[in-house]
Amino acid sequence: MRPTPQLPLTNLQWPILNRIFLFSLLLALPLAAIAQTNSSAPPQPSQPAASPAQPADEAKYTFNLNMPVTEFLDKIYAPLVGRTPIRTPGVNKDTAITLETVKEHPLTRPQAIMAMESILGMNNITVVNVGDKYFKVVTEARAPAAAGPLSSNAPGPLLGIGKFRTEVVQLKHADPDHVVKALGSLATYANSVIYIPSTESLILRDYTDNVNRMLDMVAILDMEPEEPIRSEVIPIRGLPAQDIAARIPPNPGQTKIIVDERTNSLLVFANDEDMKRIKKIISQDDNAKEIR
Numbered sequence: 001m002r003p004t005p006q007l008p009l010t011n012l013q014w015p016i017l018n019r020i021f022l023f024s025l026l027l028a029l030p031l032a033a034i035a036q037t038n039s040s041a042p043p044q045p046s047q048p049a050a051s052p053a054q055p056a057d058e059a060k061y062t063f064n065l066n067m068p069v070t071e072f073l074d075k076i077y078a079p080l081v082g083r084t085p086i087r088t089p090g091v092n093k094d095t096a097i098t099l100e101t102v103k104e105h106p107l108t109r110p111q112a113i114m115a116m117e118s119i120l121g122m123n124n125i126t127v128v129n130v131g132d133k134y135f136k137v138v139t140e141a142r143a144p145a146a147a148g149p150l151s152s153n154a155p156g157p158l159l160g161i162g163k164f165r166t167e168v169v170q171l172k173h174a175d176p177d178h179v180v181k182a183l184g185s186l187a188t189y190a191n192s193v194i195y196i197p198s199t200e201s202l203i204l205r206d207y208t209d210n211v212n213r214m215l216d217m218v219a220i221l222d223m224e225p226e227e228p229i230r231s232e233v234i235p236i237r238g239l240p241a242q243d244i245a246a247r248i249p250p251n252p253g254q255t256k257i258i259v260d261e262r263t264n265s266l267l268v269f270a271n272d273e274d275m276k277r278i279k280k281i282i283s284q285d286d287n288a289k290e291i292r
Contacts (some may be wrong), residue, residue: 017174061112063099071213073098073137077116077127080109083135085127090139095123121207126164140188167204167211174222176200183214227271229254234282235265248281 022254065076070093073085089202099119101107124140169177176195179202183193188210194203204214236244241264243259255274258267268278 011178026094033254048267057108057110059106059108059111061107061109062101062103063112064101066252068093068095068099069095069097069120069123069137071125072116077113077120080113080116081135083129083133085137086130086134087137089143090142091125091137095125097123117120126207128164164206165208165211167215168201169204169215169218169246170199171218171222172200172202173224174218176202179218179221186210186213186217227273229269229271230275231267231269232275233263233265233267235263236282237264240264241266251277276287 009214063076065072067075069091070087078085097119099115101115107288121140126138126140126142128136128138130136146255180193180195183202183204186206187193188206191202192210194205194208194216195201196203202218204211206214241259241261245259245266248257251270251274254269254271255278256269258269259268266282268275270278
């Protein structure tokens with residue numbers, strides 16, 4: 001096959017080709033600059049993937065066991081709390097620990113720990129946390145001497161049942177002797193409740209559930225007492241008693257003033273402090289009787 005002959009460009013076609021070439025060149029220059037900028041820019045670090053939300057503590061623990069306490073602590077309790085046991089003399093290694101739960105109602109991890117500590121407490125065995133890695137295994141009788149979690153004026157109920165702990169609470173109003181005597185009925189040991197006069201504080205050392213009951217009792221006994229209200233009849237001289245009563249600023253609370261027009265006197269119900277304030281106001285009036 002013979003090649004098709006190329007015809008020479010005419011004078012009219014040359015200007016058109018020149019314009020197309022110049023337009024292509026102008027379009028290519030910005031694209032080349034952008035490509036060079038992108039190649040010289042440092043690579044941007046990839047954004048880390050959002051961490052998945054931590055699932056809530058699932059209710060997945062069920063138990064049906066009966067085993068010696070040493071095996072129970074090593075294989076069941078210690079892995080659950082993430083601590084290593086430190087055994088002290090006096091704990092009977094052959095004590096059998098029985099724990100049964102309902103399969104239809106599994107426990108969360110905190111609930112399982114509370115159940116285990118409660119079962120241990122029922123067998124006169126107490127676990128006391130030491131630092132972040134260990135827990136002591138002691139008999140109930142030695143628990144007060146063991147170091148345990150310490151808190152002061154806890155804002156709410158302490159968690160746990162069979163765990164031994166120490167709580168310090170400061171008294172503000174109540175008689176300490178009365179409080180110590182009242183708490184004695186809730187205490188496990190004779191020295192579970194100690195009063196420190198220098199700081200007016202109570203040291204409560206007992207199982208968590210007992211300490212919670214003691215704190216509730218302290219909150220009731222240590223309430224600020226209301227000042228007693230007394231009544232007094234104050235005769236008024238010269239001016240009407242109604243006018244004198246109008247000069248006494250109202251005071252919120254249990255203070256009450258009744259005008260007796262027949263005897264031109266005021267019947268005042270108030271505590272001692274308010275009574276003094278009201279008498280002072282009345283005594284400042286020239287027409288009032290002298291008030292003793």
